[in-house]
Amino acid sequence: MPLKTPEQYEESLRHMNFKVYLQGELVTNPVDHPIIRPSMNSVKMTYTLAMDPQYEELMTATSHLTGKKVNRFTHLHQSTDDLVKKVKMQRLLGQKTAACFQRCVGMDAMNAVDSVTFEMDKKLGTNYHDRFIHFLTRVQEEDWTVDGAMTDPKGDRSLSPSKQADPDLYVHIVEKRADGIVVSGAKAHQTGAVNSHWILVMPTISMSKEDADYAISFATPADAEGIFYIYGRQSCDTRKLEGSTIDVGNSQFGGHEALMVFDNVFIPWENVFMCGEYEFSGMLVERFAGYHRQSYGGCKVGVGDVLIGAVALATEYSGVSKASHVKDKLIEMIHLNETLYCCGIACSAEGCRTASGTYLIDLLLANVCKQNVTRFPYEIARLAEDLAGGLMVTMPSEKDLRHPEIGKVVEKYLRGVASIPTEYRMRVLRLIENLTLGTAAVGYRTESMHGAGSPQAQRIVIARQGNLEQKKELAKAIAGIPSK
Ligand code: SF4
């Protein structure tokens, strides 16, 4: 049965042999670690909702390979309808977790590797696509969570991979053997790495001939010999160690990033999907980035829905919800959030079929989508802080609220509208704090800026895809200027 239950997913992680360092210590049981577990819960939600009949349409799809029902996160988009459903699924999951649910990176990587290996084989006579389809079939059968890994540490940005003082600053081939390749290097800020079964590695930039040893793509079990992780810190992460539920803001869910290190890792040929074909590295980067820029028009919108709802509640709890400027600011937040969704839907609806049969988003619109994501969540967060008020960051702790003596004082002086328990007000303000300044702010704010590529990366694609010459011709025709 290709669909894993959420319990089977959690259990499968327990059988993995991850090597994870967190705050200088080797973690023996990542699944139950209080800092890691909320992020595992977010991925687990992708399994939970796939079992729920009311979400079946969005969360599952029919595999074009086997005809079986699979989780949409393991599916290759077979139509523009699939692309639209992907964005809707991501909005749903953002709403249910108010966090990064991590599984999209692998979905986006698999869709990109599919069409690029197909076109590469056609041009060069290689046989990567068959290998990839074999891998994908196993992913669907096992309902694995796959982490797409693209971003290398990159060292001195003015130098190409092969010119770096340290060759490991980009993942590269150390040795080619009869049975496979050995790779070393690292991938930085890898979303959901230690909640994943497999890693699908791609090159991080368009490569030239001198960098051929860096133009590699392969899949590997996430706990393979030689791979280890250094877990990234998040603002306020140690609140998760305090055993409180209010102060964390979102005690159930979260996301994570980690530095993923490859120390002479062996990859059998059957899992290698690019090995030196540098002229196809740029296409792979562009398509993966395009899919992930589409993704942000879904996931960030879902998280935005929760933030807007939290702010609306906070204004009710403090008795200001009827003020006209409050209503107007909430309208502005909704307008910005829905504009992001429009972009996610538009680049999906305007998608097209690639040679392999997998559908690709409209690259220009996907990049416009992500460019807006580098801005609008910041404005939404600014308005959220405006309406939440300063108490969001000056409030006493849950321990003070629960204290036998001063608890009454906290109750008394933090109360807003008399009919609303003080605890509710504290809970909703802490949620807003979490989303705008705490652990979830990694996903909602800074990741909105840099995830799926920093703003300048989108502007480069917009410049390339924007078709300025055609626009000039349009203007000439209207203005009565002869065309060349
Ligand atoms: Fe998915 Fe969004 Fe997280 Fe990327 S940032 S993995 S698209 S939830």
Ligand code: FE
């Ligand atoms: Fe991301």
